[in-house]
Structures are given as structure tokens and as C-alpha cells.
Amino acid sequence: MENFGFSMLWYWAAYFIVTSIGVLHTIFNIVVLNMKSMKDSPGMGEGYEKTKSWHPLYNIIVFPIFAYLYFHGLEAIKLSNVIATSLIWGTITVVFDFIGWVLIKHPWSLTFKEFYIDYQPWITFIYITIYASPFVTYGMINLF
Numbered sequence: 001m002e003n004f005g006f007s008m009l010w011y012w013a014a015y016f017i018v019t020s021i022g023v024l025h026t027i028f029n030i031v032v033l034n035m036k037s038m039k040d041s042p043g044m045g046e047g048y049e050k051t052k053s054w055h056p057l058y059n060i061i062v063f064p065i066f067a068y069l070y071f072h073g074l075e076a077i078k079l080s081n082v083i084a085t086s087l088i089w090g091t092i093t094v095v096f097d098f099i100g101w102v103l104i105k106h107p108w109s110l111t112f113k114e115f116y117i118d119y120q121p122w123i124t125f126i127y128i129t130i131y132a133s134p135f136v137t138y139g140m141i142n143l144f
Helices: 004-031 052-072 079-103 112-116 122-143
Strands: none
Touching (some): 004 052, 004 079, 052 122
């Protein structure tokens, strides 16, 4: 894989932005739209629950942009690099999500069931989107 450091820079920037958008969307729902928070309702609360269907959309928009930024910095975009980027970005997301949202306990952490069963089909769509983003970007670059 070429420029692994830049790949990680763009990956973590995308991950941070997508996560921030999700958190801000939840806060907006609670504060502005007066939806129930996790303190006022079971699970993560109405404010969060109403954002779930939007999460794949955030990823569909953000991750291909950052894949483009990464690929744009390469001398040539090879299919092998696209495949490696897909596997690395997707797998890091799966592992980091498990550690950061399930294993490490914090006010917004979820149980295994809440994250991998109750969050269906959204979490699956998110992972598919992240794994597919380098290929989508590669296809778009080759079209234009």
C-alpha cells in the first residue's frame, strides 16, 4: 500500500467527521426537536434512534470524499491499492467500533446486542459503505 500514513490520516479524518455528525444530529434532535434522551427513555433514547437511518448516508457522502483525497495524493491509482484501502479502512472500522462502542464503557456505549443486532440493518450498511468507498471513488475517478 502506498503512503499508508496518508491513508490513515484521511481515514481517521473521515471517521471523526462521520461520528461527529452522528453525535451532533442526536444532540440536535434532543435539544432543538425536543426528542427524548437516553436519560428519559430506554436504550439510547428517541433522539438517537431517529438518527440511525441517516448514519449510512453520512458514510456514503464522507468516506468517498476522503478516499478521493487519499488517492489524489498518489502518483498512480492501482487496483491493488484500492483493494488494500478497502480492506484496511473497513476492518479498522469494525475493530475500532467494537472497542470504542461496545468494550469501553462510557455514557453512549452500547451492549453487543444493541450495537450488532438492534442497530441492524444500519450497521451493516455502514460497513458495506466503508468497504465500498475506495471502489466507488476509483470508479468515479476513472469515469471522469
